[in-house]
Amino acid sequence: MSVQQLAAVRGMNDVLPADIGAWQHLERVMHGLLSAYGYEELRVPIVEQTGLFKRAIGEFTDIVEKEMYTFAVSDRESLTLRPEATAGVARAAITNGLLRGARLKLWTYGPMFRHEAPQADRYRQFYQYSVEAIGFPGPDIDIELIAMTARLWKLLGIGGLTLKLNSLGTPESRRVYRDKLVAYFTQHAAVLDADSQRRLHGNPLRILDSKNPAMQAVVSGAPLLTEHLDAESREHFDAVCATLTAMGIDYVIDPRLVRGLDYYSRTVFEWVTGSAVAQNAVCSGGRYDGLIAQLGGTATPAVGFAMGVERVVRQMREAGNVPPPPSADVYVIASGERASRAGLALVERLRDELPALRFEMNQGGGNFKAQFRRADRCGARLALILGDDELERGAAALKPLRQELAQAEVPLNELPVRIPALLNTL
Numbered sequence: 040m041s042v043q044q045l046a047a048v049r050g051m052n053d054v055l056p057a058d059i060g061a062w063q064h065l066e067r068v069m070h071g072l073l074s075a076y077g078y079e080e081l082r083v084p085i086v087e088q089t090g091l092f093k094r095a096i097g098e099f100t101d102i103v104e105k106e107m108y109t110f111a112v113s114d115r116e117s118l119t120l121r122p123e124a125t126a127g128v129a130r131a132a133i134t135n136g137l138l139r140g141a142r143l144k145l146w147t148y149g150p151m152f153r154h155e156a157p158q159a160d161r162y163r164q165f166y167q168y169s170v171e172a173i174g175f176p177g178p179d180i181d182i183e184l185i186a187m188t189a190r191l192w193k194l195l196g197i198g199g200l201t202l203k204l205n206s207l208g209t210p211e212s213r214r215v216y217r218d219k220l221v222a223y224f225t226q227h228a229a230v231l232d233a234d235s236q237r238r239l240h241g242n243p244l245r246i247l248d249s250k251n252p253a254m255q256a257v258v259s260g261a262p263l264l265t266e267h268l269d270a271e272s273r274e275h276f277d278a279v280c281a282t283l284t285a286m287g288i289d290y291v292i293d294p295r296l297v298r299g300l301d302y303y304s305r306t307v308f309e310w311v312t313g314s315a316v317a318q319n320a321v322c323s324g325g326r327y328d329g330l331i332a333q334l335g336g337t338a339t340p341a342v343g344f345a346m347g348v349e350r351v352v353r354q355m356r357e358a359g360n361v362p363p364p365p366s367a368d369v370y371v372i373a374s375g376e377r378a379s380r381a382g383l384a385l386v387e388r389l390r391d392e393l394p395a396l397r398f399e400m401n402q403g404g405g406n407f408k409a410q411f412r413r414a415d416r417c418g419a420r421l422a423l424i425l426g427d428d429e430l431e432r433g434a435a436a437l438k439p440l441r442q443e444l445a446q447a448e449v450p451l452n453e454l455p456v457r458i459p460a461l462l463n464t465l
Contacts, residue, residue, distance in 0.1 A: 050155070050163030061352045061361040066148075068194050069168060076187055078144040078170060083127035085150065089117040094334060095126035095302055097242060101234075106153040120152035124169035125302070125327065125343055126334075132173055133336035142174040160350050170324075171343035173331070178278040181306045181326065181342050182286075185279075188310060188322050188344065189288050195351070196360035200321065202289065203309045205265065205296035206276035207244075210304060210329060212269040217243055219262045227257045244297045263294040272305050279306055302330040306342065312354065321354060322346040366418025367399035368462060370440070372410040375427035379404075382425045385435075385451065392455040396462070398423075414440060420465050421458065439465055 047053060054062060073080075089109050096102050108120040121127055124147050132138050132145075148168050155161055170187075172180045185202065192200055207213060220243045224231060231239065232254060235246045247258055268276070283290055296307055307325030324344025332338040355361050369389075373382035386400045399417055401410045414422050424436040424446070435454065438446040442465060449457045 048163070050157035052162060052164070057364075058352075060364045061355055062348065064362050065195065065348065065351060065355065069191065072187065072191055072194065073146050073170065076144070076183070078146045078172075081128060081131060081145045081147050082149075083121075083124060083131050083147055085121055085152075086118050087121055087127055087130065089119040091126050091130055091334070092119055092122060095129065095330060096123070097302070100242065100245070102153060106155055108152045108154055122153045123151055123345060124149070124167060125171060125330070125345070128169060128171050128343075129173075129327075129331050129334055129336070129341070132339075133331065133334060138173070138331065138337050138339055140174075144172050146170045160347070160353060162349065166348035168346045168348065169343065170346075171341060173341040174339055175342065176328075176340040178275050178282070178306070181275075181279050182282045184324065184342060184344055185283060185308060186286060186288065188346070192310075195355055195358075197351070197354045197358050199313055200310045200354075201291060201313070202283075203293040203296050203311060204276075204280065204283075204290045205293050205307050206268055206272055206305050207264060207297065207303055207307055207325070208268045208272040208305065212267060212272060213244075213264070213304075216262065216264050216267040219267070220244065220246075223261050224257070230254070230257050247295050247297050258295070264297075265292070265294045275305055302327040302333065304328050308344070320347075321350040365397065366420075367414075368396040368419065369398045369421045369423050369458060370410075370414035370417060370419035371398060371400045372407065372414065372422050372424045373401060373426070374407060374410075374424075375430075378425045378427050378430050381430055385425065385454075386423075389454060389458070393459060396459065411440075421462060423454070423458070437461055441465060 089107070092107060093103055098104075102122050107122050109117060110119075111117050128145060128147060132141075132143065137143060146168060149166065150164050151167050152164055154163055157163060170184065172184065189202070192198070208216070221239060224235070224239055224243060224246060228236070228239070230253070231246070232249070232251050234251075235249060235254065238245045244264075246254075247261060249255075249258055280290070280292070296309060303325045305326040305328065308323070309320045310322040312319045312321060322344055324342070326340070326342045328340045329338075331341060371382050371386050373379040382400060386398050389396075390398055399419065401413060405413070411422065420439065420441050422438040422440055424438060429435055429448065433452075434448050434450050436446050436448050437457065439461070
C-alpha cells in the first residue's frame with residue numbers, strides 16, 4: 040500500500056532558499072527605515088481572544104464573518120489566529136499599561152491568517168508589517184507615515200505605485216452619511232448582490248468596496264462621503280493633502296476608498312499597483328482614533344498602516360531589484376583525512392579573525408575536481424586548498440577562482456593577512 044504524499048495546506052506557502060534573499064533584503068531596508076523614523080519593535084501573539092477581533096474589526100466585516108481561523112479551547116474560551124495585527128497592538132498597549140500619557144511609535148511583523156480563496160498575491164497565511172503611531176492627534180503623523188512608505192519604494196527601487204487617499208470623517212459624521220447610504224441603496228435593493236444585501240443594514244459602507252462588475256453602476260451613483268465630512272475632519276484631510284503636495288508626493292483622492300475594517304476614521308490611504316491582478320494594494324492604512332477606547336482603554340488617537348510582504352516582494356522582482364544571493368568569499372578545499380580534520384579547525388580560527396568574510400568548508404568529501412566544481416557553484420572568489428603535504432609544511436594554497444591567476448602557497452599563520460589582501464585585488 041502506497042503512502043499518500045503530504046502536501047502543504049492550500050494557500051500556505053513555503054519560502055524557499057532561492058526566494059528568501061528578496062525577503063531578507065526587504066527586511067533589512069524596512070528595519071533600517073523604521074529605526075530612522077524612531078519606531079520600535081513590538082511582538083504580539085499570533086493567537087488572541089476571538090472577541091478582540093469582533094470588537095475591533097467589526098461583526099459585519101468579511102474578515103470576521105467568513106475568513107477567521109477560530110477554534111474553541113473550552114466551553115467559555117474561543118481563540119483566533121490573528122487576521123491582522125493592529126487589534127493586537129492596541130490590546131498590548133492597553134494590557135501592558137503603555138497608554139499613560141504615551142506617544143508610541145511601534146511596529147510588528149509576522150504571519151497573519153485569513154481563510155480566503157487563494158489567488159495571485161492572496162494567501163491564507165501571509166506576512167505583514169504593521170506600523171502604528173499611538174497618541175498623535177494631528178495630521179502631521181498621517182503625513183509622516185505616508186512619506187515613510189514613499190521613501191521605502193525609492194529605497195527598494197519600486198516605481199509605478201499610485202497613492203489613493205480618502206477621509207472617512209468621525210463616527211458621528213459617518214452615521215449621518217450611513218443613513219443617506221442606506222436610503223440610497225434601499226432604493227436600488229433589486230440590483231444588490233447577496234453580499235450587499237447582507238451588508239445594507241450592518242455595514243453599508245462596505246458596499247462601496249464591492250468588486251462585483253454588475254454592482255459598479257449603482258455604486259458609482261451613491262452619495263460621496265467626502266461631501267458629508269464634519270468641519271474638523273475636512274480641515275484634517277485638507278492639511279494632509281496640502282502637505283503631501285508641498286512634499287512632492289503625488290496622490291489621487293478616491294471617495295470610494297473605505298477600507299475593510301470598521302475601526303478606521305478620518306484619513307485612509309492605499310498604495311496600489313497598475314497590475315490587472317485583483318489584489319493590487321501593497322500597503323494600506325489610516326486613522327483609528329476610536330479603536331483603543333472601543334477595546335476598553337483610555338480614548339487615544341492612533342494611525343498606522345499594514346504592508347503585505349509577498350506583494351512588495353513581487354514588485355521588487357518585477358522591477359528587477361532583487362539582490363543576488365550572497366556568495367562565499369573563500370571556499371576551503373581539503374584533500375586527505377588529516378587535512379580535512381585540520382581544515383575544520385582552521386576555518387573556525389579564520390572566522391574568528393576575519394568575521395566580515397564568508398567561509399564555506401567543503402563537506403562530504405570528493406576529489407579535487409569535485410570540490411572545485413562545488414567552489415565554483417557557490418560563487419566563491421577564492422579557494423583555500425589544504426592537503427596533507429601542505430599541512431606538513433604548515434602552509435595552504437590560495438587560488439583565485441574568477442580570474443586566471445596562479446595558485447600561491449601561504450604559511451598558515453599569514454592567512455588572516457594574505458586572504459583579505461588578495462581578495463581586495465580580485
